[in-house]
Amino acid sequence: MIQRLNIALTPLDAALAALVDGLAPVAPVELPLTGALGCVAADMPPLKARPPCDIAAADGWALRARDLVGASSYSPLPLATPPVWVEAGDAIPEACDCVVDSDSVDATGRMFQVLAEAIPGQGLRRIGGDIAEGSVIASGQRIRPLDLLIARAAGLEKLSVRRPCLRVVTIPAATGHTATAQLISENARATGATVVLVEAEGRDAASIARAAETGACDMLVTVGGSGVGRTDAAIAALAQRGEVIAHGIALQPGRTSAVARTGKIPVIALPGAPDQALAVWWTLVLPVLDRLSSLRPRQPMTLPLARKIASSVGIAEIVLLEKIEQAWMPLSIGDMPLETIACADAWIVVPGGSEGFAAGTPVDAYMLRD
Template identity: 70%
Template sequence: MISSQRLPSSLTPLDVALAALLRDLAPVPPIGLPLTEALGCIAADMSPLKPHPPHDVAAADGWAMRANDLVGASSYSPLPLTIPPVWVEAGDAMPETCDCVLDSDSVDRTGPLVQVLAEAIPGQGVRRAGADIAGGTRVVEAGRRVLPRDLLIARAAGLTGLSVRRPRVGVVNIPAAGAAVTAQLIAESARKAGADVTCIEAVGRDADSIARAIDTKGCDLLLTIGGSGVGRSDATVSALAQRGEVIAHGIALQPGRTTAVARIEKTPVIALQGAPDQAFAAWWTLALPVLDLLSGRRPRKSFNLPLQRKIASGVGIAEIALLRRKQGAWVTLAVGDLSLDAIARAEAWLAVPGGAEGFAAGEPVDGYMLRD
């Protein structure tokens, strides 16, 4: 029989636990991925692009001409041409001596001579070289997430792949009622953050079964779901101790107090709780910063707005607050106790520091956006 575990008398501060996880970590090496697989990953440094289009092209169907040759042409004073103009389709390269495109109605071809019925200005109906993509630019800046619009630029430039950083994340689910839902939530969140995710199911809740499921080979970050509490069947921390070093069990974080952090050789491990709200709180505050460092991601943007109402918090433990914007201020949806409805409706979150009693109404605070 597994004896019940106890949390230490003092919880490890959130910033101390995070610093231990980040110690000696560095961004993973970049890899080349096909465009569709690179979507959502964090871009690595890439070579600058060549101008696109590479030369002047017609922006519309019409007659390619030289603007200076058309001065004074109008329907009242048609300009006869001794040499017939060249017809171009949209996207065709412009003839070398031409700098404008007239539509078909501006040229009369009914008589013995072709006549021009309108003037034009240089560049009319023409897309200049480099107008879509300036030479020397990059598809996406290093450290930024690859978005669909970046793939548009890449395809226009003729690229078939991009250089990205994609950390490998292992998610080990400890079987229990409801834990599979949480494991799916964390796995989907990791994929959205640009990770390559592998999911594993432990065959049982005992320490030996969990230890056998914990495998950091081919992993840059390992996350376990469930079994980190202090109940008689919670054995994840014991399993981690068999495989590596448990840095802390019991984090000064609400929700998420029984989260544990560990290392197996050089791989950081975070034991998340099986309840979705507690797992997600530890995901935001511990796992996501580790994943961002491994990805080489630029610092996440926060949005500064005043609080509509006061947030009260107990001293000594960091509490997660969920926020939503309303009339230029943050409205607090939940603090410490996070319902699934509040998680679904929230636009941002913040951690009330353990050394503070909260924030006053009207005080500006930085909310970290949940929807990017």
């Protein structure tokens, strides 16, 4: 049972724990290979061996290596029967275990003569050489183009994946800009999620509540209107739809964000400013999507700090980093100008109970670039 967090600023880890409490991964679906790219693989049946038999790796003559012992250009070895010519991809004839190139066999006279020795397996691709019998596309990992190559080579037409549906509700700003909602939607699609982007008719609670109808989505995100100003009504709208667990997260930037539930569906209200929304995306939205996708834990890159990080106790702060000569150089702490975001290679969050890290301290950072 989730309990409401009645404090001015809810600790970041408590807000995340409330969101994922009892949250189960979405059910797997089967998608065509082109639609599975970027999604998280679910359990797949074992693959069959590829190639299914020994095949030629290059054009040449199929022979048996032990029959060629002693063959050389100075002492050609005559063959009792003509060898079989194979081309790359052809199955190797029975009793043959190597392929020699055309220059290694003299076929100008009445009799074929071999001009070089060979070893078993030369010029071959062995059975299971590309895909071993019983291997699998690992579940819990994001499908990459190389995984699609394996699937096609194995003769698969579909893959079983987990693909959460994220409903993004953008609350119209006075400027009319929707760049932040578009940014969040693009980031979500990059994780393999299905995104339904809708815009509320107005900034009032009733309009936002109508747009926040969850329907068949697995997660709801609102963008904008999360503050306490006179025209900020996102939190009141979420209260009409379900339970607001916490409004005000101890995160900088991103203090005015909120977490809620509509039935079993997790809900996160993001501020309209792109830097604040990104901070909440990294620390709250993305971990929830990972849980829904059953994604294996993301692997950070650990490097020492080139310069110390000083942080305020009591609030988690986002730090943007640049990778310089195998060290992390802090670019900004608790503040994320757009130009700095564009230059950053990675980010970390300094926990609310920490005053920061000394120079030279190894820290785990999450990459923003491949």
